[in-house]
Amino acid sequence: MFKFLNPDGEIIVLRPDMTTPIARIAATKLGKKSQNLHKFYYLNHVFRKVANNTEDQQEFHQAGIELLGINNRLADAEVIAVAIQALINAGLQKFYIDIGSASFFNSLMDQLPLIPEYKKELRKTIMNKDFVLLEKLMLQYDMSRQDQETILQLPHLRGDESVLEEAEQTFKKNNITASLALQEVKEVYQYLKMYGFERYIIIDLGIIRNFDYYSGIVFEGYTGYMGSPICGGGRYDYLCQKFGQDIPSTGVAIGIEKLGRVLSQENKTDKQSLDRRKYLIRYRKDLIKLAFKLAEKLRKLDNIVELELEIEHSEEQTVQYALDKKIRYLIDFQSSDLNQLLRYDLETKQKEKVCYGERE
Amino acid sequence: MEKENKKIIMTVALPSGRLFQSIINLLKKSGYFGLIDYDEKTDRRLVFYNREETFRFIITKPKDNPTYVECGVADIGIAGKDVLLEDKKNVYELLDLGLGACSIVLAATQPKEKVRKGMEQRLPLKIATKYPNITRNYCLKKGIHGEIITLYGSVELAPQVGLADIIVDLVSTGKTLRQNNLRVIDEITSISARLITNRISYKTKHRQVHEAVQVLKKIVNQSDYGSGKS
Numbered sequence: 252m253f254k255f256l257n258p259d260g261e262i263i264v265l266r267p268d269m270t271t272p273i274a275r276i277a278a279t280k281l282g283k284k285s286q287n288l289h290k291f292y293y294l295n296h297v298f299r300k301v302a303n304n305t306e307d308q309q310e311f312h313q314a315g316i317e318l319l320g321i322n323n324r325l326a327d328a329e330v331i332a333v334a335i336q337a338l339i340n341a342g343l344q345k346f347y348i349d350i351g352s353a354s355f356f357n358s359l360m361d362q363l364p365l366i367p368e369y370k371k372e373l374r375k376t377i378m379n380k381d382f383v384l385l386e387k388l389m390l391q392y393d394m395s396r397q398d399q400e401t402i403l404q405l406p407h408l409r410g411d412e413s414v415l416e417e418a419e420q421t422f423k424k425n426n427i428t429a430s431l432a433l434q435e436v437k438e439v440y441q442y443l444k445m446y447g448f449e450r451y452i453i454i455d456l457g458i459i460r461n462f463d464y465y466s467g468i469v470f471e472g473y474t475g476y477m478g479s480p481i482c483g484g485g486r487y488d489y490l491c492q493k494f495g496q497d498i499p500s501t502g503v504a505i506g507i508e509k510l511g512r513v514l515s516q517e518n519k520t521d522k523q524s525l526d527r528r529k530y531l532i533r534y535r536k537d538l539i540k541l542a543f544k545l546a547e548k549l550r551k552l553d554n555i556v557e558l559e560l561e562i563e564h565s566e567e568q569t570v571q572y573a574l575d576k577k578i579r580y581l582i583d584f585q586s587s588d589l590n591q592l593l594r595y596d597l598e599t600k601q602k603e604k605v606c607y608g609e610r611e
Numbered sequence: 612m613e614k615e616n617k618k619i620i621m622t623v624a625l626p627s628g629r630l631f632q633s634i635i636n637l638l639k640k641s642g643y644f645g646l647i648d649y650d651e652k653t654d655r656r657l658v659f660y661n662r663e664e665t666f667r668f669i670i671t672k673p674k675d676n677p678t679y680v681e682c683g684v685a686d687i688g689i690a691g692k693d694v695l696l697e698d699k700k701n702v703y704e705l706l707d708l709g710l711g712a713c714s715i716v717l718a719a720t721q722p723k724e725k726v727r728k729g730m731e732q733r734l735p736l737k738i739a740t741k742y743p744n745i746t747r748n749y750c751l752k753k754g755i756h757g758e759i760i761t762l763y764g765s766v767e768l769a770p771q772v773g774l775a776d777i778i779v780d781l782v783s784t785g786k787t788l789r790q791n792n793l794r795v796i797d798e799i800t801s802i803s804a805r806l807i808t809n810r811i812s813y814k815t816k817h818r819q820v821h822e823a824v825q826v827l828k829k830i831v832n833q834s835d836y837g838s839g840k841s
Contacts (some may be wrong), residue, residue: 380703409817478683478809
């Protein structure tokens, strides 16, 4: 985090996420209504210290939603479904969402007969997936064979629905909290199936998210093109409490820069088609006034219209420009009659006559 | 890229330099990575495949290895713990391969007692090192008032010509230190080569990564392992 001192000597930070400020506002500004159901969305900058020499910037954008005032699996599933739909709408073709549970992991940690400092160290090590240090610590803390196996098994509890059954067999006898957490994951999975999204979903009980406020269902989305998740979120029922109100909540954030990078990677491998909303108008110099008028008309019909600014360009150069900008239609304005224009479709290479004149 | 249509199980990033040959030997011995034909002496390829074309290998500078793994162009890699500590990349450490075992130490030309006393009195020290981040963390932990001078190699030279009071550097046998009149004041941490992966390969290629860890672990745990150490 980026920390500063304000003139009163208090520590202030640049927000590392939007969830915490939203929780604070919900808990302190909504008054009596704070217990109602609330939905928030945002698209904003956040600031995090990232390692040098990576593509990631320390200031980046997140788009996200928060669903406050309700604690059930339908709400958990809805937030995940919105995230999936958002990624689809953004044009992403291949991605996965891993679903796990923070309370599942917490319940396993709670059961370990270790002092709090050791647990904290162990938690951090498991989160960083530093297996070399993990083995050393487990020896040092003199943990039982069974506890060691439980922890080492965690990362492998990953796959389709059957993983839940497998885990259920292990934990139903001796850990009720873990067993309940597994039930929750199962229920969310069932809802997401009904949304028709199961092909995007993988169960991963080894997920441990970086923020320690998560308390229930957690998830993260990723693609094969990047070494870290492009979106993530989950349930955080005890965060608002820290600001004075008990409000169960869940949410998701999508990293915009990361999404952009992944999309351009996908586009490199898939040939992208021209945008059929995009027009470029080329005109004879004395017809410029009519060209302006036509551009305005097309824009009102919800198109994106460019005028050729480099009027000395040959037709060939104009076509090349259009292709570079993924513009599909080229209108060549060589006559003052708006009903006698030719529209060149750069996708099909067809020229057709179009009428943009006033209707009688 | 021309072999992209072939089924590549994983891309493995190998560090060039002094550990390269022992790593190749380790991979060959494991049998998991198929038949590897690569002769360090004559080969100049930076990308090559096993004979079955099921694994792709890329050769990186040792310090760049975690970068290739972190951003996902390689699924697994092999990096020294010194590089991992210094650059703090977001990678998972899967296995201690035990290769290239050595230490990062604090060393000085002056007698141990004198340096220790200076450190206790919070006297400002000039420290030359290739590892500014590790050094900074060490100074913070020990309360040493240090000015860090970053060098790119032959750090042992700095205290002899008065550029620095002490150094933080990698030591394996201690021969270089002795020949340059340096004594170890403190051992900061021990170092060896680690098998690493990134967050996403750990998910998407979980089975393959796990298999690789298991086969390599078996060799590393063998009692005669290390006799062929570099």
